[in-house]
Amino acid sequence: MAKKVVATLKKVDSKVMVKAYKLVRNPKTGAYSYKTAIINSEEVANHFANKEN
Secondary structure, three states: OOOOOOOOOOOOOOEEEEEEEEEEEEOOHHHHHHHHEEHHHHHHHHHHHHOOO
């Protein structure tokens, strides 16, 4: 059976963190895959503007 995993991304005294999913294309095969990252909510725009990842 599959396990359910729940991640806590915010604590009382820490910054607000978000989990971002980005769709990227493999240049070799042309297949799409998702890259996930847990980042600060203020850096979301920079994360999606970056074409390298």
